[in-house]
Amino acid sequence: MKKFLAITLAMVLVLAMSIVGCTGEPVAPTKVVLGATLPVTGIFAGFGEQGWGMQKAVDDWNDTYGGMYLSEWDVTVPVELIIKDNQSDPNQVGPQSTDLVVTNKVDALLSPNAPCDLHDPTTAVATDNEVPSIIGGGPFEPWYFGSQGEVTPPYTWFAGFAISFPSGAPRNVPGYTMVDTWFMFMDAVGALSNTNGIAGVFASSDSDGTGWYQSFPALMEDYGLTVVGVNETLGFFPLTTTDYSSIVTAWKDANVEVLWGNCPGAHFGDLIAECYAQDFEPKICLAARAALFPLDVESWGTTPPLGYGVGCEVWWSPAYQVSDGFVGIGNRTAASLAADWAASAGNPPLNRGIGSGYMETQVMLNAIHEAGSLDGAAINAALADTDLDTISGWVNFDPVTHFSAVPLAFGQWFYDSENEDEPFTQYIVASALSEIPEEDSPIFPLPDWWP
């Protein structure tokens, strides 16, 4: 009997406390917290430097507006960004994203422009927990068709570039996809008439490279190139590969003049060194992912400068002008963002990913401001209504695909033997958009190994 009375009394107390608690005034938030898991270390560390751009956007917002005004509470609170290092390990992305939501209680998630393994798990966490998230990169298709078996994960939005135009994309003009910018470069150098049209392809066996190997050779064939060895998976290699001599020999035997692929920078460095050792020099060399970051290109060496003339997509440029719709937070311009990056610790060479990191954070901050609330559904609804000029261009998501295309161009690495500190500089050599001017003429054919 005593036990029954004790349990009953405890239940009444708990119920009473709950009722009192529920009738109390809800507490206004004291801060807005954004979270991101980035490859700060590991083989994709170049992508991790987008965190600098994300933090800059947060700093700009706090400096410009004194924090985030939340109309639901009529308060202005500071914005914070939490970045976790996933060490370029896709297996850490999901648990870290969950940790950001559950432990750090972030109000929104950000995902970098990086191989899809490094943002797909965040999409799953965002969906499961109804936390809004943005991926600021590309290409769009691996995420769209690969995320958790759903056509469009409801809480994730994608601002970046695509391989080719998805159905319903807001902008269906050249200058926003890999296909039109890369083949624009091929047209510019007359690849079909000035080479023998024989192409070799290479890709690493991670998800990004596998997706590339499955889709691009067919596009190259459609363009008019003859791609050698695809049925035998020639050029498709595991990340543990230490010897590339067999594929270089095969390309050489097939008289390949166009080399095209997608792999991490370190692996491409070993591959191109083998090309040099076998005196196999194609007329065109395009290396998605590998040639994105200057430190990777420098690591391939200057004796000879193996990166000279290697091309890849360009996500962002300090030359973007406010008058063309490339608008940062407050007085921020693309040029000032690049200048601040250059002045940051260690005076690093430009990493174009800082623009992507800044842009997606800018979009998320704008959505939270428009929602005036930290409710996930409200922020998600505001993201759907986004209509914003950002540091990377206009963002306005398609309601079905959740995709907003931002401009893309094509660049090649130029070598300057006089500049010992930064011997390689990437210039835009093909652009379909008048607001992104070409900065130099395309390099064709590739210069001699020893220019």
Added chain:
Amino acid sequence: MEDFLVGLAPPLIKGILLGGLYVVIALGLSLVFGVMKLINVAHGDLVILGSYFAWAVMGWLGIDPFLSLVAGVPLFFVLGFFVQKFIINRTFRISLDAALIACFGISIIVQNLCQAIWTPFNRSLLTDYRLLTFAVGPLTIQLRYLLDFIGGLAVMLAVRGFLRRTYLGRAISAASQNEPVAERMGINPNRVYSFAFAIAMACAAVAGVLQGLTFSFSPTSGSPFLIISFGVIILGGLGSMAGTFIGGMVFGLTQTLGAYFSGGSLLVQSIAPYLLVFVILSVRPQGIFGR
């Protein structure tokens, strides 16, 4: 037939030369296992530390990476001696598992140390001669791979000679064969272990230079080479220096010939040596030269 042989020659040569790099990387792992029965999972990271040390000295002093070994080998030797003396020997008192966990700890510390000091980005030892080639008849030999082979052979012979011809070397061998008896003969096992680990570290310094001349490296590059080293020493025989040399050659040849006979498939190239490891494990578990 002549065409076939001419076609076969490049992958044969490449496999043997590349095997030299695998030998020099695996030697330290093999030595530590042979003496202490400890799988030093930090060995790949210690090799990369050797690459970074050479890269840093090259940047600071502008000297050749091989010259950096004048400082690197003694430094790594001393470092290895004290790591064994003050960390691994103490964990041995608990259990072999504790020592293994200590090696995991060393691996994590070395990786993060490299990232903190040298950033996570890819590096290479960019010497003027790194990509030089020369012709031998119809064959083109790449200098960096030839250096790998010479380095592998030289280090193997040096370690083997040391173990056979010096008092300390024979003490290490004795302790590895029968520790209680060796102890009764006046050999201090802990001291022997410290010297064995020190020699393994010195090997890692040399391996680091050769690795950095041959491939790009980053703080996390050690793991793939650790896995290759396991394959090499399983093929050759755990703890055997000559076996490690043969294992390295076989591993390199299986890779290049696998790619050659599969029409250049790098997937086959990657799988072939490990299939051979399975075969060796099932037919001769102690390896080709193992006892």
